[in-house]
Amino acid sequence: MRKIRTYQEVSHTTESELLEQVIEQQERLADRLSQVKRLIAIASGKGGVGKSAITANLAVGLAKKGFKVGATDADLNGPSLGRMLNVSGAKLRDSADGVEPAMSPDGVSVMSMELLQNEADAPLKWREPSLGGFIWQSSLETGVLREFLGDVVWGDLDALLIDVPPGTDKIKRLLELLPSLDLMLLVTTPSETTRFVVAKSIRLAQEAMIENIGLVENMESHVCPSCGHASRLFGTGQDLEEDSEETLSLWGRIPFDPRLGASTDQGKSLIRREPDSATALALEDLLERVSKYIKGGQG
Numbered sequence: 001m002r003k004i005r006t007y008q009e010v011s012h013t014t015e016s017e018l019l020e021q022v023i024e025q026q027e028r029l030a031d032r033l034s035q036v037k038r039l040i041a042i043a044s045g046k047g048g049v050g051k052s053a054i055t056a057n058l059a060v061g062l063a064k065k066g067f068k069v070g071a072t073d074a075d076l077n078g079p080s081l082g083r084m085l086n087v088s089g090a091k092l093r094d095s096a097d098g099v100e101p102a103m104s105p106d107g108v109s110v111m112s113m114e115l116l117q118n119e120a121d122a123p124l125k126w127r128e129p130s131l132g133g134f135i136w137q138s139s140l141e142t143g144v145l146r147e148f149l150g151d152v153v154w155g156d157l158d159a160l161l162i163d164v165p166p167g168t169d170k171i172k173r174l175l176e177l178l179p180s181l182d183l184m185l186l187v188t189t190p191s192e193t194t195r196f197v198v199a200k201s202i203r204l205a206q207e208a209m210i211e212n213i214g215l216v217e218n219m220e221s222h223v224c225p226s227c228g229h230a231s232r233l234f235g236t237g238q239d240l241e242e243d244s245e246e247t248l249s250l251w252g253r254i255p256f257d258p259r260l261g262a263s264t265d266q267g268k269s270l271i272r273r274e275p276d277s278a279t280a281l282a283l284e285d286l287l288e289r290v291s292k293y294i295k296g297g298q299g
């Protein structure tokens, strides 16, 4: 029988009971993830660069190719993956083995904080001591993510995608929780400010010895839907992969296309809607590379 306590209760237990519970959860997590072939994080460090949109499109694309795919929204405070994968409003069921994830219409198993909240526009409120609340919040967030990964009945998966929230601290904590991560896709845009932040995330992933780190440059240009002319959206910057080590390579370069934003935000796939658009073709290339990797190819 699983022993689950609310965080309010956990905060009142003695240190040793808390430690015991964390160790127990960590073991469950390792056990659960042993059934996942490839654990893939989609991160950046920077906000608003397209992490969730890329996670959702990859998840749907992989499921369409016949892979068994799960997707976890590690963004607890601003979840968006549920909407993008069309599972908003789905009811989670508890079973003897844990919580059953929501199933998207495209066949992706999804877990998101959104599915645990009754009102779509309700901000997440953490119950924490008035002093040092921020310290509590980060450890509670890690605890929830550990549960999203370890207490959910993912079953045998070819790939479990994790949509990591903005902030390099979130990447650091994820890497501490999941030292066995197989691939980290770091989403960047060709803006100097974004590159500056993503360079820090690359360092974190390299220091954690993640074997495969792939860069995905999003919104790199805008292709005019009528004339096909491509214009850059940001000033040209130095390529991040150029001065980096062998562990890092460019996995994808995705043009900006308002139709991608509109379709993804409505839970629809651009690849099926506008299969010949430059953005759909670029997503298809990224999908191909990730598929080969899941099948056992090198990153």
Ligand SMILES: Nc1ncnc2c1ncn2[C@@H]1O[C@H](COP(=O)(O)OP(=O)(O)OP(=O)(O)O)[C@@H](O)[C@H]1O
Pocket: 044, 046, 047, 048, 049, 050, 051, 052, 053, 054, 075, 078, 080, 165, 166, 218, 219, 254, 255, 256, 257, 258, 259, 260, 261, 262, 264, 265, 279
């Ligand atoms: N290449 C693109 N072309 C057009 N729209 C895009 C593209 N990539 C992402 N978008 C859209 O931009 C918006 C922001 O993207 P998204 O929410 O995926 O970013 P994020 O990095 O996950 O943000 P956050 O840091 O807040 O989690 C979304 O509406 C998304 O659909």
Ligand SMILES: [Mg+2]
Pocket: 051, 052, 053, 075, 080, 163, 165
């Ligand atoms: Mg996001």
